[in-house]
Amino acid sequence: MADNSYSWPKAEETSALGKRVNRIDGVEKASGRAKYTYDIQLPKQLIARALGCPHAHCKIVSIDTSVAEKVPGVVHVHVFEKAKPGSEIQWQGELIAAIAAESDGAAVEGLSKLKIQYEMLEVFVDDANLAAAQAANRATKGGGKEQTEREPGDDDDEKEFVTAEFARLFKESKYVIDGFYGIDAITHCCLEPHGATVAWNGDKLLAYLSTQNVSGTDEQFADGLKIAADDVEVRCEHIGGGFGSKFAPDYWGVAAAEISRATGRPVKLMLDRDQELKIAGNRPSAYLKVKLGADANGVIQVWDSEHWTSGGATGGGVPHNGVIPYVFEPKNYRRSQINIQTNLGPQRAWRAPNHPQACAITHTAIDDLAARMGADSMDIFLRNLGTDDARRIGGAKPSVYRAEIELAAKLMDWKAKWHPHGKGAAKGSVVDGLGLAIHTWGGGANDSNCNLKIHPDGSVETFCGTQDLGVGTRTAIALVLSETLGIPYTGIKVNLGSSKLPVSGPSGGSTTIGGVSESHRRAATDALAKIGDLVAKKLGVAADTLVAANSRIGVKGQPDKSLSWKEACNLIGMRPLEVTGSFKRGTPSPLSNSTVGGVQMAHVLVDKDTGVVKINKFVAVQDMGLVVARKQAESQIYGAIIMGIASALFEQRIADRASGAFLNSELRDYKLARLGDIGDIVVEIYEPESERSRGVIGLGEPPVISPGAAISNAVANALGVRVPVLPLTPQRVLEALQKAGRA
Amino acid sequence: MKNFEYAAPTTESEALQLLGDSSVSTEILAGGTDLVGLMKKMIVTPDRVVNILGIPSLRTLERRVDGQLWIGAAVTLDTLLDSPYLAGYDAVTQAIRGINSMQFQCQGTIGGEICQRPQCWFFRGGRGLLGEGGQAAANGDNRYHAIFGNDGPAKFVHSSRIAPALIALGAAVRVIGGAAGRGPDGADGEVGERLVPIAEFFQTPRHERQRETILAPNQLVTHIVLPSPAGIANATYEVRHGEGPDYPLAAASAALRMDGERVADARIVMGQVAPTPWNTVAAAALLRGRSIDETVAEAAGQAAVADATPLSQNAYKVQLAKVAVKRAILAAAGHPTGGF
Amino acid sequence: MTESTIKGPGDPGFSRRDFLRGSGAVAAATALQTHAAAANQEGQAAGPAIVRGETTITLQVNGESKKVTVEPRTTLLEVLRTQLDLTGAKPISHDGSSGGSTVMIDGKPMSASTLLAVALVGKKIQTVESLGGPKPDAVVKAFVEHDALQCGFCTPGFVMAVRAFLDKHPQATEAEIRGGLNGNICRCGTYANIIQAAIAVVKGGK
Incomplete structure (x- = not known):
């Protein structure tokens, strides 16, 4: 026990790690007691509402606030800097x-009385239409890369060589797909919109902010308000969804503080639902044209794409x-990118940035290559993995994917369900299909610091400037401490959600679990060593013979040579034992690691007469x-799969080509999956010793990547026709069938 | 929300007093599932809101001796679903089930359901009932808009999911209030009552001052009156993108008076395809004298959409309306509809 | 303040002639007579009260009488959240399409976001907080046991929806559960766990 190197116990020796437990804040959340930013109600608090520009591209000519100021109940009108007359929206x-x-009603009524003159400017929102974007001067080159297996000779012109190589490779390919x-x-679409409730106490700002970056947003407030970061405290006990969009206070959060400063009263400013969708984050669109060539086995030899x-x-x-x-990393590829600028709200990081689109x-x-070959899609995916020694993929190892595909196929009963594309038996107008996709993600541990306090009465609490996005960070921290200290996880108090606590990194990129596990395992191991020394002295045994388990510390196998956890903590003295735990991102550690692989398979039903797709089973x-x-x-x-089902079948930002308006920015029109839409979902965590021994790796991103491609592939397998663009709405399914002459 | 004055009458005549005051603009509140959201967004900004939920006569369900079912306008949809009175009116039951949200069913009333405002995103986005005189939908994204009756400025689709069933079943609405049935120009203070065949209750507005029903500001729907369903095979089929209360992409209700195996008479009404529920005479005519099978239902579906005039982006709705008609007919006749 | 200042033409009753003239396909004289008679008996009083501006009302919330100050436009959701410190019901959509503000009114699930507080005098209002406390309701416990929550923002509304659904369908099958709980939206994707939680409550007989 005196050994201070850090490690995890073996799977069969754990008491808390990896166990199935209830989250420690579950009842609080399920019974409505948990307080979110939107729920904070401060004495004399004002409600602020904001007016969003109704036009997609315009110049503000003038703003007259005089009538709005006179609406009963209106206290303060704040015009945003970027909307001052002359500004371009x-x-x-x-x-x-x-x-x-x-009151809310008075704020909204006030907004309706603002008199604003706009000068309309030309609008472009049609990001799917490359030709239109080019014609409108909205398309710019975004770089690219070419790679060939053969090197050009010294005398070759590189460009000519590549062109010739690609021509040769395509000519030699048994199968060529143009897609x-x-x-x-x-x-x-966070269900709790972005926003803040703020109050000043003299020169100090207390900001309740809906954020996934508790430790980093105090400085951002301070920058915006020209005050010292020390004078800001950001708090976020609970957050109603972030998904990558809530790393900053945003200009409206800063404005809430400015309004509060001007009025001398606390202010709550939360975005409206439509504002949340229009301005507070979206995942970029992506469209791709590709020509690929494969050999007789379906192994891709050459890839040539523009997106x-x-x-x-x-x-x-x-x-x-x-x-x-x-x-997949084919030996020969050429890829290029074009960026399109539209009159739509700017993108933000969305769960596994870029991966879901790239996968899709x-x-x-x-x-489609498998379909052309009349082959089983799973076989073609397998053949393109390569081996651990001769990889044809990036990210996780081919052997991991192989094992996972085998496991998933068994859970899906793939072989029994499989039929070649478009060749399944129809039940009336309903056909079924199978599809799969694979994904990878890093998920290495983020910076994390914690201050662990062990009180003489045996109670344990930790202070950590991280946040719980709803993934169960509190519970995970308690489990790490429970495992390390040998005490029940339920009694451990986890304090997080304030920028005044020891700094922890933002929750983005599946980095939180690694970070907090690192800091807490380290702190608890160190703390236990100190208590162990005291216990050893008291019992007259060597410290390295002690173990902590079942709320006791003692010599393993000798119950008479042990103290209860409480008795042991009594030895600490009057003041609590305080130990800090720290981890810096990128430090090699036996406790955490990065890079995971995952496999997903979808079985769908498609009604060819209506174009409606239903998920039957998902693995x-x-x-x-x-x-x-x-x-x-x-x-x-x-959750990731259900989110993925939503974006595969329902979800899309609909921007009006004529006006530039984001037409479906209310939940009535912004279609998400509902409880009845999800089919049977089977989840299997692949955790053999080979992978478990790598340590903790983040999970938030990876499983959200594959659903779009897996579902699209399943629909293509069902219909024998590719519905090219997600989401696969009935309209798109019917149009694809019609185009293929199968309607 | 604009502030408004509020009143909760307990009798029909009180309600008419409150609605008949032409010095204020009024809105009728029942469940609030539509109106309150519209008021929050300042799309509808009445001076006065009249809550009709407290009027006992509007909350009754009554089977009359002649077989008619009188449904109070303020009867909630869940009350209807749970009531034995809906037996035989499968088309109505299925339409209410389709709403697929307990909250909407428990809170929403049948009167409110048929008087709800269009879901059209231009209207709800503050661009007027007709969406800039129809230009917004004509030039913009019209994927959910009308494929029939869209030659005027109104391109939205009527939102009611129950109205097609009510029309197919030959229902009427009891309207009370100023010059009931004479339209918005009726003289002030003139009070009447009449039963309006529900097909005539809906209208396609031609300008911003008109609404989607013939109801004048000083009028009120008090009851929906359904004739006896005896001998009428009926059903509703909605093509829905997914679960939840989202509106269908197309829908149809079919009512068939059977003479043995053959259809003696039929009424087929499509929903979500036009600014009003859309009665297809062609489909009904095709069914008369025939027995229902898949081929006949398919032909009726085809006939129903033969005259469709889709806009730039909603041709797919023609197929969906066709399938809805076909499947509603099959369901009414007791055949499997196909699909999921 | 509450006022009673309605001016109107009095109660002129209904014109039977107008009714007949306009009668449609299903018009029936017998039906009409009973109705006209009923209408004529109604509303002989001075006229209904009109509420303007702020007024104090008493609401029955979770079994207690609560005095609150509202305007006609004040929603129940606003009152619960800003005057009664009951923030379980959430503002997620303004029009009830998310189910996030689900409460029970006289035992039925409704969206507090689209209910006017002034219209709820005399109704039994039950919020999710009533299912918590030292002995949480079986639905709350099942949500925790089956981890049917993530960020938790939609969870109180979902808990109320499941409670209401199972009150009405205590023996619900899995298919009925999947078909009956589509009025609520969850963004984190907890549906699979909610289904399991609801099944568990049915099995537990609560």
Whole structure:
């Protein structure tokens, strides 16, 4: 026990790690007691509402606030800096002004009395249409890369060589596929919209912020308000969804603080639902044209693609590097990217940034190769993996994928259900189909610091400036401490959600679980060593013979030579034992690691007469290294699949080509999956010793990547026709059938 | 929300008093599932809101001796679903089930359901009932808009999911209030009552001052009156993208008066395809004298959409309307509909 | 303040002639007579009260009488959240399409976001908080046991929906559960676990 090197116990020796337990804040959340930013109610608090620009592209000519100021209940009108007369507004929903009032109704009524003159400018929102974007001067080159297995000779012109090589490779390919695939932009659509409730105490700001970056947003507030970061405290006990969109206070959060400063009263400013969808984050669209060549076995020899993508008004989109084609790395490829600038809200990181789109627009092409060959799609995916020694993929090892595919196929009963594309037996107008896709993600541990306090009465609490996005961070931390200290997880108090606590990194990129596991395992191991020394002295035994388990510390196998946890803690003295735990991102550690692989398979039913697609069964097999909180990890995978089903079948941002308006920005029109839409989902965590021994790896991103491609492939298998662009709406299914002459 | 004055009358005549005050603009509140959201968004901004839920006569369900079913306008949809009175009115039951949200069913009333405002995203986005005189939908994204009756400025589809069934079954609505049935120009203070065949209750507005029903501001729907369903095979089929309360992409209700194996008479009404529920005489005519099988139902579906005039982006709805008609007919006749 | 200042033409009753003239396909004289008679007996009083501006009302919330101050436009959701510190019901959509603000009114699930507080005097209002406490309701316990929550923002509304659904269908099958709980939206994707939680409550007989 005196050994201070850090490690995890073996799977068969754990008491808490990887166990199926209830989350420690479950009852609080399920009975409505948990307080979110939107729920904070401070004395004399004003309600602020903001007006979003109704036009997608315009210039603000003038703003008259005089009538609005006179609406009963209105206290303060704030015009945003970027909407001052003369400013250009680049997307619908961009905030123009906020009104703070005594009630929600008064604020909204006040907004309706603002008199604003706009000068309309030309609108472009048609990101799927490359030709239109080029014609409108909205398309710019986004780079690319060419790679050939053969090197050009010293005398060769490189460009000519590549062209000739590609021509040769395609000529030698047994199968050549020309494909078009796409995926529309979707929004984060956090159910708790972005926003803040703020109050000043003298020069100090207390900001309740709906954020996934508790430790980092105090500085951002301070920058915006020209005050010192020390004078800001950001709090977020519970957050109603973030998904990558809530790393900053945003200009409206800062405005809430400004309004509060101006009025001398606390202010709550939360976005409206439509504002949340229009301005608070979306996942870029991506569309791809590809020509690929494969040998007689279906192994891809050459890949040649161009994709266009839009991150909205501020540019960006899905990059070509690292993800196109996705996971697979053919020996010869050429890829290029075009960025399209639209009059739509700017993109934000969305769960597994770029991966779901890349998977959706490239694994579909691989499935079309299988369809052309009349082959089983699973075989073609397997043949393109290579081996651990001769990899043809990036990310996780081919052997991991092989094992996972085998497991998933068994859970899906793939072989029994499989039929060649378009060749299944129809039941009336209903056909069924199978599809799969694979994915990878890093998920290495983020920075994390914690302060662990062990009180003389045996109670344990930790202080950590992280946040629980709903993934069960509190519970996972308690399990790590429980495992290490040998005490029940339920009594451990986990304090997080304040920028005044020891700094922990933002929750993005599946980095939280690794970070907090590192800091807490380290702190608890160190703390236990100190207590162990005291116990050893008291019992007259050597410290390295002691173990902590079942709320006792003592010599293993000698019950008479042990103290209860409480007795042991009594030895600490009057003041609690405080130990810090720290981890810096990128430090090699036996406790955490990165890079996982996952496989997903979908079985769908399609009604050819209506174009409606239904999920029948969905299987996910996921590697995540060492599992900390098993029940919550499984929940993450279920949730990712359900989110994936939504974007595969229902979800899309619909922008009006004529006006630039985001037409379906209310939940009435923004279609998400409902409880009855999900079919039977089977989740299997792949955790053999080979993967578990790598340590903790994040899970938030990976399982959300494959559903789009897997479902699209299943629909293609059912119909024998590719519906090229996600989501697969009835309209698109019918149009694809009609185009293929199968209607 | 604009502030408004509020009243909760307990009698029909009180309600008419409150609605008849022409110095204020009024809206009728029942369940609130539609109106309150519209008021929050300042799409509808009445001076006065009249809550009719407290009027006992509007909350009754009554089977009359002649077989008619009188449903109070303020009867909630879940009450209807749970009531034995709906037996035989399968088309209505299925339409209510289709709403697929307990909350909407428990809160929403049948009167509110048929008087709900269009779901059209241009209207709800603040661009007017007709969406800039029809230009918004004509030039913009019209994927969910009308494929029939869209030659005027109104391109939206009527939202009611129950109205097609009510029309197919030959229902009427009892309207009370100023010059009942004479339209919005009726003289002030003139009060009447009449039963309006529900097909005539809906209208396609031609300008922004009109609405989707013939109801004048000083009028109120008090009851929906259904004739006896005896001998009428009927069903509703909705093509829905997914589960949940989202509106169908197309729908149809079929009512068939059978003479043994053959159809003596039929009424087929499509929903979500036109600014009003859309009665297809062609489909009904095709069915008369025939016995129902898949071929006949398919032909009726084809006939129903033969005159469709889709807009730039909603041709797919023609196929969906055709399938809805076909499947509603099959369901009414007791055949499997196909599909899931 | 509450006012009673309605001016109107009095109660002119109904014109039977108008009714007949307009009678449609299903018009029936017998039906009409009973109705006209009923209408004529109604509403002889001075006229209904009109509420303008702020007024104090008493609501029955979770078994207790609560005095609150509202305007006609104040929604129940606003009152619960800002005056009664009952923030379980959430503002997720403004029009009830998310189910996030589900409460029970006289035992039925409804969206507090689209109910006017002033219209709920005399109704039994039950919020999710009533299912918590030291002995949580079986639905709350099942949600925790089956981890049927993630971020938890939709969860209170879903808990109320499941409670209401199972109150009405205590023996619900899995298919009925999948068909009957589509009025609520979850963004984190907890549906699979919610289905299991609901099944468990049915099995537990609560």
